[in-house]
Amino acid sequence: MMKKMTAACLGIILGSSLNAAEELSSKAFIGLEVEATKVDSSAQVYWNDFIQPPFETDSNFAGEYGFNIGVEEEEWRATFLYTYYNNGESGTEETMNKGSFLLDYFVWTTRESSYDLKPYIGAHIGYMGYELTADAGYGRDFNLADESGVFYGGQVGVAMTVSEVIGLDLSYKYSVTSFSDIPSDYIDANGNTLHFDSNLDSMGSIAFGIKYFY
Numbered sequence: 001m002m003k004k005m006t007a008a009c010l011g012i013i014l015g016s017s018l019n020a021a022e023e024l025s026s027k028a029f030i031g032l033e034v035e036a037t038k039v040d041s042s043a044q045v046y047w048n049d050f051i052q053p054p055f056e057t058d059s060n061f062a063g064e065y066g067f068n069i070g071v072e073e074e075e076w077r078a079t080f081l082y083t084y085y086n087n088g089e090s091g092t093e094e095t096m097n098k099g100s101f102l103l104d105y106f107v108w109t110t111r112e113s114s115y116d117l118k119p120y121i122g123a124h125i126g127y128m129g130y131e132l133t134a135d136a137g138y139g140r141d142f143n144l145a146d147e148s149g150v151f152y153g154g155q156v157g158v159a160m161t162v163s164e165v166i167g168l169d170l171s172y173k174y175s176v177t178s179f180s181d182i183p184s185d186y187i188d189a190n191g192n193t194l195h196f197d198s199n200l201d202s203m204g205s206i207a208f209g210i211k212y213f214y
Helices: 002-024
Strands: 027-047 062-072 076-087 092-106 116-137 140-161 166-187 193-213
Touching (some): 027 166, 116 166
Antiparallel strands (some): 027 193
16 A cells, blocks of 8 residues: 555655646656654553553664655755654564655755755655554564654755756754554463554654766
8 A cells, every 4th residue: 555655655755747848947856765764652561451661672773774755845855755664673663655745945045056055944744554563472572563654843954956967965953743552462372462552653754865867
């Protein structure tokens, strides 16, 4: 489902970008992006209805990567971004597939002869799939969350055009999600019930991108 949605959105954005580039003398682009992402997530555990101490996933930054496509004007930029995230270093494994739309406003530009440096602020909204599993030992995993929904937030960064066709981008993005108290149950061979309420509250990313203008 996520792959079909991504392909459809890419087709729409690509067509819109080409039309915008022709009608508004904008610059269409495609690019790659890598991010260091920190996820604020946790899970409350109940063993046979008795509450257990909550646990949090590893708060260290983990890698996220993807591609983007969009159109840029003198004062603004519209981008469709797809990224994939996986972190399995803390006894739990988190996986996210995210598709988002970003709108940026360029605050000012240096207009240098050799390069163009443009700080910007912006906002984004997207749809994502989220999975969280925990290692139960003996080759078994607990599926703590398998959910999809909306996320949104803002970003601040700086774009640098180093030639007529190549641009670089460095930004910080912060997102909040709609994932709260995601339920999941596990019943063992003895009939004991393990219940989880998982939460994904927010995400912060330091992102670096490279773009090709056409």
